[in-house]
Amino acid sequence: MAAYESLSTRLRKVLASSGGSMELEALKRALRLDAERMGTLIEVEEGTSLKISKQDDKEVVLFSCALRACSERGKTCAGDCEKIHLCRYFILGSCNRSPCKFNHDIHTAHNLKVLKKNQLEALTVNELLQTLLQNDPSLLPDVCSHYNRGDGPYGSCTYKSSCNKLHICQHYLQGSCKFGSKCKRSHDLQEAQTLAQLTKWGLKGTFLPNLLNIYRNAGALTDNIAASPRKAQPPSKTEKPSSQKHVVTENTEEICLFFLLNSCNFKDRCVRDHFGLPYRWQVCDKDTWKDIGSMEVIEQAYCDPNSSAPISGLDYNTMTYKKCNIRRLSTPSSVSKPPHFILTTEWLWYWKDEYNIWMEYGGQCDLHSLSNITSSDLENVYLSDKAADIPFKAGKHEYVLNFKDMVQRNTQYGTERMVCRRPKFVSSEDVQKKKSRKSESSKEDCNSLPPHWDKGHIPDAGYKLIPLTKASAEYKKIEATFHRTLQTVTIQSIQRIQNVSLWQVYQWQKDQMKKQNGGKEVEEKQLFHGTNDKLVDAICQQNFDWRICGANGTAYGKGSYFARDSSYSHNYSKRTDSLTQIMFVARVLVGDYIRGNSSYLRPPAKQRSSSSFYDSCVDSESYCWPPKHWRTVKRTRGQKKCKHVAACWCHLSQGLTCF
Known part of the structure; x- marks a missing residue:
């Protein structure tokens, strides 16, 4: 047991002294372990002190720990939390206050207790601060998600040079930018505006040269956590939520319903797409999504699975246009919203019969027996579990619909039929009519409102x-x-x-x-x-x-x-x-x-x-x-x-x- 604890301590020390990450083979050599013992160590430590990440086709070991900096120190923290008490600017390497009213000593009684619990007491000050930076998300400045989409030198960021977030390529920080030197987003952490934001945040000194590696390690740790969460110990009762700012890096594919009704007050801060229709077709030009012309025509054909694409080179099945990826943005599904919500997307479900005709589930048809499920039934289940198998009946036959493979199978004969999900078509004229009817009916049915409201x-x-x-x-x-x-x-x-x-x-x-x-x-x-x-x-x-x-x-x-x-x-x-x-x-x-x-x-x-x-x-x-x-x-x-x-x-x- 003592020998293993010593090995575990060495593992943490080696990773911390190597900038928070190390290639697996190099780590094995540094610890002087054979493949079998290294495999055992990883099996025991993965999820606690290390995570494995694929980088450039190589397995990289990331130093992971639960240590966090207390954001309540000097405010409401009673001193009995399980976070380290250090000056934030000391951690970032920029505190120049003399004297500083916040702690700069990692060896206080409280901090030593926290470090010992996390098995980090053997780390030097610099190793500890590096470890904190890559594991505590609240310590790194946010990347501007709006800069990372849209055209122009500032992307879609309306704050431009006055933006408080980093204007840097998100994929570059994650080590996944496929455009390299041809990328139109910045790959330079030393660029004047970026450097000014880093300085304003408090990041200075020894960490700046290693900042790219810190961001990549932090991003890989977050990705691993999201992909395969492990059972975690419950937080202490005194622990408070940290003051981290969230970064929404994904490009949302949901259209804002409030903007459609001319009432989105989040404006530029809204994380949903702002567009005048409940759908939006776009093609990917290099790394930028651009609107496709004849959008309503494309939508109408897409909504009818028995129709073909109206534009040469457009393929709805592969979602490509002349070898370029395309996408369809949409408002939320109608079954996920209350009935009074307008301009949601009503999704219809179809199966292809033996005559290669797409038939809607639950729809009346002289050629086939009526199924005991409808599009609405399927949509509700699909939104809760996209890998579910749904049993249903049509006449005397029993079937199973598999969402994952998008096929229905006859349980007796094994016959399989293709399945698809398509929206109900709404024209731009329909949109205006629905908005007008919504305005006219807004004052109706006041009886359902709270009795104490001012009618x-x-x-x-x-x-x-x-x-x-x-x-x-x-x-x-x-x-x-x-x-x-x-x-x-x-x-x-x-x-x-x-x-x-x-x-x-x-x-x-x-x-x-x-x-x-x-x-x-x-x-x-x-x-x-x-x-x-x-x-x-x-x-x-x-x-x-x-x-x-x-x-x-x-x-x-x-x-x-x-x-x-x-x-x-x-x-x-x-x-x-x-x-x-x-x-x-x-x-x-x-x-x-x-x-x-x-x-x-x-x-x-x-x-x-x-x-x-x-x-x-x-x-x-x-x-x-x-x-x-x-x-x-x-x-x-x-x-x-x-x-x-x-x-x-x-x-x-x-x-x-x-x-």
């Missing part, structure tokens, strides 16, 4: 802010909840957010949860959320989006974090001026939850099921991410004055249930 101020679209009187029960309840942990703060005003669309979404989601829960009522809780004042209008208009509003937490997974105590969310409320700050309160519908882990990109599956997942993750019932449904309250507050805005019902459209 004289129901908005045609968007939301209205309704001031509450201090004598009202609604005001007093919110005031009491807020003052439970922030007694010294005076509330300046409270306003209710009345948003009909989000209220309807909330009711629909509540009904869905109740049905899934066997008819049992869903419990509700009130939680707080601090945010940037620039996002308040967008949140009131169209809800929280964890990729934008969830910028302050990763300790229990990627998502929007909510706290039981207003005093905690106060730390994440960004000041609008010298006195005021912003806060929301959320009334949450509680689902099935589990302790979170920083590696989670979504809550894990229940037991070994691949199609049933937990709704949310928690620490000790104080913080959660990301909520599926909530009631929001907006509050602006400061030293002794607080402007508080109160409560509409809404839900996170892509979300998971928050506890």
Whole structure:
């Protein structure tokens, strides 16, 4: 046992002293191990102290650890967390404060305890700081995702030279840029604007020459975690979500419904695509997606599987056009949204009969027996499990539809038929008609709204802010909840957010949860959320989006974090001026939850099921991410004055249930 512990310590030391990574063969030589012993060591240590990554057709061993820097040091941390207490700028190599009020000593009693628990006490200061940088995502500056898409020297970034994020090729940082020196994105970490952003972030000195390697190691560690999450130890009860900013590097293929209705308040910050139709066809020109002409004609032909492509060289099956990749962006599936949502995509399912004619499931036909499943049935199952096998009947025959291979098979004769999924066609004229009908019907059916809402101020679209009187029960309840942990703060005003669309979404989601829960009522809780004042209008208009509003937490997974105590969310409320700050309160519908882990990109599956997942993750019932449904309250507050805005019902459209 002692011999193995010594080998484990040597492994960490060798990896840390080699810049955080090493080729497998070189590591084997450095540790003087044969292939069998090296294989055993990897089997034991993989997932804790190392990860294996493929780089340039070689296996590279990455130094992985759970060590994180405490972001609450000097604020709310009581000193009993399991994170290291060090000055952030000391870690980054740029602290020039003398004296500095934050710790620069890795050998304090607390830090030694943390290092020993992580088996890192043998590392030098520089080795430890290097290890922190590649393992703690909150320490590295974000890469601008907008710069990495679109044409021009700044891509689609509207902030251009004033952007606070790095304008650098994301694929270059990941070691996967296929364009090399011909890439139109920057590959130079020493370029003036990039260097200025790194300096502003605090990265200086010895780490800059090795920064590319640090980013690549960090990216590979994140990819490995996302691909094969391992069972993790639950976080300590005192651990708080870190203050990391999320980076959305993927190019979204979902069109923003709010933009279609001329009401997306996230604007340039929106992670969804902004386009005037519920579909968008694009071709990849080098590394840039560009719109294809005759888009409506292409869409109409695509929607009918019995039609051929209207343009020579266009292939719907391979999604290529003259050897170039093409893609179709789309609004969310209609079955994933409440019925009142317009301009969602209605997907239809077809099978090819013996006459090579595509027939819709559940559709009337004289030639074939009617199936007992419909397109809507299949779409619901497909969205929850894209590898499922679906049994169904048509007349006296029984079949199994396999989503993975997109075929249906007759269980008696083994006959297989091809299956496809296509959208229902919507023309640009249809879009305008639906938008007009939506506007005309916006004030109908007020009976379904909360009884305490002001019926004289129901908005045609968007939301209205309704001031509450201090004598009202609604005001007093919110005031009491807020003052439970922030007694010294005076509330300046409270306003209710009345948003009909989000209220309807909330009711629909509540009904869905109740049905899934066997008819049992869903419990509700009130939680707080601090945010940037620039996002308040967008949140009131169209809800929280964890990729934008969830910028302050990763300790229990990627998502929007909510706290039981207003005093905690106060730390994440960004000041609008010298006195005021912003806060929301959320009334949450509680689902099935589990302790979170920083590696989670979504809550894990229940037991070994691949199609049933937990709704949310928690620490000790104080913080959660990301909520599926909530009631929001907006509050602006400061030293002794607080402007508080109160409560509409809404839900996170892509979300998971928050506890």
